[in-house]
Amino acid sequence: LAKTTQPISMDSYEGQEVNITCSHNNIATNDYITWYQQFPSQGPRFIIQGYKTKVTNEVASLFIPADRKSSTLSLPRVSLSDTAVYYCLVGDLYNQGGKLIFGQGTELSVKP
């Protein structure tokens, strides 16, 4: 199973764009790249999923280069409520028997 590496923590200010990069050198052909957000004492929340190139939804964008060995989650114009832990996951939930593999995540702190 592919291992992910992402920064332990990041600081930002309100209104800025935040980019969190995750490396996953051993990503397999069938693996998807998925990002989750978690607030203290709550369950993680799905943000975005991609396989290759760029994916955008109403809250974030996900950039994946052609070799798929890394990915970047982009949060536009963050606010204080975006302070949370962000997890980068690589895998295929269906073939992994319903198992998501969470790393240590990136603790994002947004300041006023």
Place this chain on the structure above:
Amino acid sequence: KAGVTQTPRYLIKTRGQQVTLSCSPISGHRSVSWYQQTPGQGLQFLFEYFSETQRNKGNFPGRFSGRQFSNSRSEMNVSTLELGDSALYLCASNDGRGDNNEQFFGPGTRLTVL
């Protein structure tokens, strides 16, 4: 559509006791996974049920068990509780589609073992 619900939200038990946690998935979801989250170990996978069958199991001792009912509701049981079992227990449901990594998590049950 209602989200994933977990009961109870908080539990306090003493060592040696047993506990049962309940999870109701999103309507129509047949896959339910359970996770344990602690400050030291992070989020760890316990097991997953799909259509009343356990399909996958993490590296936890046999004291941790679960089951799923025909309506997809799931229960998790921990017997002979230890201090180290204190954690946030999360369940998550998924529609079981092959191209979808989105799991919907419940709010969790905070278990404290004294």
